[in-house]
Amino acid sequence: IQWERxxxxxxxxxxxxxxxxxxxxxxxxxxxxxxLALKKRGDGxxxxxxxxxxxxxxxxxxxxxxxxxxxxxxxxxxxxxxRLLEKLFDVxxxxxxxxxxxxxxxxxxxxxxxxxxxxxxxxxxxLLETCKNADPQPSIIWASSSSVYGLNEKVPFxxxxxxxxxxxxxxxxxxxxxEITHTYNHIYGLSMTGLRFFTVYGPWGRPDMAxxxxxxxILQGKPITVYRGKDRVDLARDFTYIDDIVKGCxxxxxxxxxxxxSGGKKRGPAPYRIFNLGNTAPVSVPMMVNILERQLKVxxxxxxxxxxxxxxxxxxxxxxxxxxxxxxxxxxxxxxxxLRKFVRWYLSYYGYHQGKAL
Ligand code: NAD
Numbered sequence: 001i002q003w004e005r006x007x008x009x010x011x012x013x014x015x016x017x018x019x020x021x022x023x024x025x026x027x028x029x030x031x032x033x034x035x036l037a038l039k040k041r042g043d044g045x046x047x048x049x050x051x052x053x054x055x056x057x058x059x060x061x062x063x064x065x066x067x068x069x070x071x072x073x074x075x076x077x078x079x080x081x082x083r084l085l086e087k088l089f090d091v092x093x094x095x096x097x098x099x100x101x102x103x104x105x106x107x108x109x110x111x112x113x114x115x116x117x118x119x120x121x122x123x124x125x126x127l128l129e130t131c132k133n134a135d136p137q138p139s140i141i142w143a144s145s146s147s148v149y150g151l152n153e154k155v156p157f158x159x160x161x162x163x164x165x166x167x168x169x170x171x172x173x174x175x176x177x178x179e180i181t182h183t184y185n186h187i188y189g190l191s192m193t194g195l196r197f198f199t200v201y202g203p204w205g206r207p208d209m210a211x212x213x214x215x216x217x218i219l220q221g222k223p224i225t226v227y228r229g230k231d232r233v234d235l236a237r238d239f240t241y242i243d244d245i246v247k248g249c250x251x252x253x254x255x256x257x258x259x260x261x262s263g264g265k266k267r268g269p270a271p272y273r274i275f276n277l278g279n280t281a282p283v284s285v286p287m288m289v290n291i292l293e294r295q296l297k298v299x300x301x302x303x304x305x306x307x308x309x310x311x312x313x314x315x316x317x318x319x320x321x322x323x324x325x326x327x328x329x330x331x332x333x334x335x336x337x338x339l340r341k342f343v344r345w346y347l348s349y350y351g352y353h354q355g356k357a358l
Contacts, residue, residue: 003075004091007046010073011092015042019253022094022138024048024127025101026074027060029206030143030197030245032067034098037246039070046092047074048085049101054108054115055207062349063204079123085130096253097131099124099142102174105208106147106311109169120173124180132188137259139191141252144178146198146238146278146316147171156319159196159274168311178274185272189261192271193252198278198318202242202338203345210285211239211339214292214300215346219357223301226285229314234284235307236315240277241333241341248277251327278318279331291336295343 011020021038025031026047038045047067051057064074077084079101088094103112103119124142131138149157151165166172181192205212214224227235252275260268293300307314323329351357 006073007075007088007091010046010071011044013042013044018043019095020044020092021096021098021253022046022048022088022092023098023100024079025099026067026072027051027064028100029204030200030242030249031100032063032204033202033242033246034100034249035067035072036070037250039072044092045072046088046094047072048077048079048088049074050078051076054103054105059204059207079119080126082126082130085127086133089130089134093136094134094138095136096256097127097138097140097142098249098253099127099140102143104170104206106168106170108208110310113169116169116173120170121176121180124177128180128184128190131190132184132261132264135263137188137190137261139193139253139256139259140181141193141195141249141256142177142181144194144196144274145171145174146196146276146318147313148175148178148196149316150313155315156280156317157276158319159276159322167313170311182272185270187266188264189259189266189268189270191257191259192273193256194274195248195252196274196276196318197245198238198240198276198316200240200242200245202342205242205342211288211292211342214289215296215343218292218296218298218300219352221301223303224289225303225305226289227307227312228304229307233314234286235312236282236284236317237288238278238280238282238316238318239288239335239338240279240331241338244279244331244333245277248275248323248329251329252323255327273326275323275326275329276318276320277323277329278316278320280318280320281334282315282317283335288335288339291339292343295340
């Protein structure tokens, strides 16, 4: 009963025509920022996360403390727990699900392949089974990934480009997610929006990502490993600042349209959409390191290593004209500005003062 009260209070709307959103992966990097943005504009938000230990669970707990201070309740549980999901839908008639929970990271898939199947395939299907039975059925907006472009070499990447050559199991599960969501859209009339995020970075970011682990090592005087492509070609990424991604998430949610089924019965065609959310300004990895060195005022010790072929692709670059046309998506933060904000957050969170650990 206490639990139900917390869920209800977290889902309360504070604006007319507000929406009630279940955010999966709310203790994660993107999930935290999206939950805050929804709540700040007056929408109802309930989070779900299993607090797995893929990276420091303390960081997840601290993000949730921040969410808690805005009265956002994060339920601890797994996507595969259908009874828990059904209970949540019994308590709140969610209008939308922002599905951001996943096993992320391309390299970890070689260590623990089944965790990708568990969260990105089985977990997704369990969530969709629950959504198809809910009345009303929610619109679903979920995180795919730029990694679906795999070995595609045509740049910039457009949504209609080929995605049949994934370079990692992570990418393969995201691609499968795009197909699985299509079937639920087709059969049950669920409104589906897949967002292909391009290398998202910023405050409260993910410690497994290069910009984050490089910052840590540079500050601790430890070497960093910088991958290079074949023939010493630099890798490049379309780094996208978290606030831009959040705007894309909210814009796509607001235009996602209604599901047309009800209690598992389809009434008509519902939208199925896929959008790139990137920055359209790729930066090479050595240039990213250079920006970090200048902002941290420390020179990095670099080990150059040829890309070992463990899931990474040489470059990414988004064509974002679909998202721009559909909901006015327009990223505004360049890498230098975004990394400055990240570094400021990092130093304060990990207790650095004037460049030294406290
Ligand atoms: P994250 O790891 O910080 O967040 C994901 C959260 O989901 C974590 O808190 C984790 O505990 C939770 N989770 C994982 N499996 C779960 C399960 N079975 N049940 C319940 N909770 C579970 O990652 P992020 O960077 O915030 O990514 C958010 C989404 O965006 C993911 O789907 C990711 O694949 C996708 N994505 C991220 C990026 C990026 O650069 N950050 C790029 C492309 C796609």
